[in-house]
Amino acid sequence: MLTRSPDRSLTEQLAERFAERIRTRLLPAGARLPSVRECARQQGVSPHTVVAAYDKLLAQGLVEARRQRGFYVRDIVQKMPLGQDGQAQTAILSEATAASPLGPMGLCLPGSRINATALIRGMFHQVSNKPQPGSGVLPVAWLEEARFLSAAVRKITAGPALQGGSLSYGEPMGDAGLRQALARRMADIHIPARPGQIITTVGATQALDIVSRTMLKAGDPVMVEEPGWSVEFARLEALGMRVLPVPRGPEGPDLAVMARYCELHAPRLFVSVSVLHNPTGYSLSPAGAHQVLQLAQRHDFHIVEDDTYGHIAPERATRLSMLDGLRRTIYVSGFAKILAPNWRIGYLAAPPDLVERMLDTKLLSTLTTPAILEKALALCIDQGQLRRHAERMRQRIAQARTRSVQLALAAGCRFAAEPAGMFGWVDTGVDTDMLAQRLLDEGYLIAPGALFHATRQPCTLMRINFGNTQEPAFWRAWQRVVASVK
Structure with a gap:
């Protein structure tokens, strides 16, 4: 103070x-x-x-x-x-x-378009040493349990792989051993992908960027779920794309809105988080998935399926790529959420006829990806260490979710979506942009609901990280601030 x-x-x-x-x-x-x-x-x-x-x-x-x-x-x-x-x-x-135009939910705040670097800088800014409710990753103490990572790196670097992986650019598509391991993992969730269809990337974010740069040109319309990942909105806008927000509900995207966009704008691409959608936690229903794929076939567009949270998803979760067999779908995932955010290992699996074009885009942007870390990750997957770690994280998230939901409800919040996964979509009853600034004074960074819309709108919703909202101290601070702004 x-x-x-x-x-x-x-x-x-x-x-x-x-x-x-x-x-x-x-x-x-x-x-x-x-x-x-x-x-x-x-x-x-x-x-x-x-x-x-x-x-x-x-x-x-x-x-x-x-x-x-x-x-x-x-x-x-x-x-x-x-x-x-x-x-x-x-x-x-x-x-x-200038003041933004009227959006579908009413008058937008001035300067409505979200600045990509603003959001990314916010991710790196250390507000205090308190657990941060707005964080997008699991608590560091949880991730530190993955001690097998350092052991895998030591094993890889102790052999000839250190020299071979350091003194050459490596394989353009990524380490062959990792791509084979990823193909086996995708088969476990019933997505048929050969190693030759998989390209490793610098995190899932680069995989999404490669798809956009390969499939689209400036001015092209692209459908994206709303609410959705704010950095994706900003990234597409920075590339000059026309973002078409599609409302996301419990069963899936609003098909009527998608059909109308297809008739008016003929979009080339739809970006979707089928499983444990960020920020709502919704997972696509089988019926909803079939209808989306039928729409894609009828109107000739591709679907980018972002499965960032697949490691903590329910076993029988429905994925578009599973039903489609990678014909119109492009599957994207990574390991930042579950394993090591700074390793920046992601990947995409594409239809065979798109692989070479996407590889060209990767080569133009990064040439290659770090082979040593990819080999270490392949070792962790092959030895079952990643699978066991993911099971432990699912259990911890479930426990944290139960406690966080109890505290949120006791503090007077309600959930706008059924709590699932690592995030909660909470209705606070007050403007969360205003709430965010007041909570910074208390040492807490929250994720206001306005960040998850293509146009910045006054919003009473916020996304919370269940792993970082288990302490009553945050909710006491929240109650004090809410009482002061009402």
Whole structure:
């Protein structure tokens, strides 16, 4: 909290707090700062102090004042002079975009389009040492249980693979042993893929990027589920694609909306998370999957199936690629959620006629992928260590989910979707953009519902990570903040 100090005035402290959040993108472009009166009440200072702090932000070019509307974060990336170390200093300044058009849920907030780098920077920003409810990965303490990873790396690097994997670019499609192991794993979930149809990538995100760059060109329409993974919306927009949001329900995507898009725009691609959808936790029903595939056949588009959460999915979960046999579907997955986020190993499995084109795209972007880590991962899969670890993680997630749901309900929340997987889609009853900024003062980073829409809308929903919301301390802070903003 702000404290009186002979070294820094309350005005300076408040201005620095907002400036830091703007530069680290925790306050994204277009976000509205609290009103002067509201900010004074929240921070326990006088309105004069808030006005002076906002004036400092104006002078630094970080915010702009809009007549009778308040103060908004600006959206300009400006190169600053070289520092003493000779490195370019990049400051995130801003010039807010005009007010967004009406979206399907009502008036969007200014600066509605989500900035991809803003979201990614937020993933890396350490707010405090507290468990972070908005985190997208399992708790570090859980992942540390995978001690077999370091043993596999030592075994691989102790032999000739170290030299062979370091002094050449390796295999263009990825390590052959890993691709064989992945083909066997896909067969276990009834997806027929030969090793020659599998390409390893730098994480699942690059796999999605390869598919987009191969299948689409700037201006092409692409259907994406909404709510959905915010980075995917932003990534497609950065490539110049026309994002067509498809509402996602418990049984699957809204087929009527998809059919209408097909008639009006003839989209080339549909991106879907069939199993344990992020953020709702929904899994596609068999009937819904069949209808989506029939629509794809009728209107001649491909489907990218993002199975990022497949390792923690129920055994008999329905996947589009399983029913389709990789004819119109392209299967994407990775290991960041279950195993080692920084290993950045992902993969895609494509129809035979698309493999060479996608390989060309991979070669143009990264040449190859790290063979040593791929060989180590193949060893972990072949020895059953990954499977046993995934089973332990499923059990831990289930226990955490039970406890987190109890705490959330006791705190007055309700779940907008039946809790499943590692995330909960929670209705808080208040604007979660506002809630997010207040909880930062408490040391907690949450994921507001607006981040999961193609256009940034006022929203009372937030996504929580069950692994990081098991402690009553967070929910007590949540209740204090909610009481103060109602």
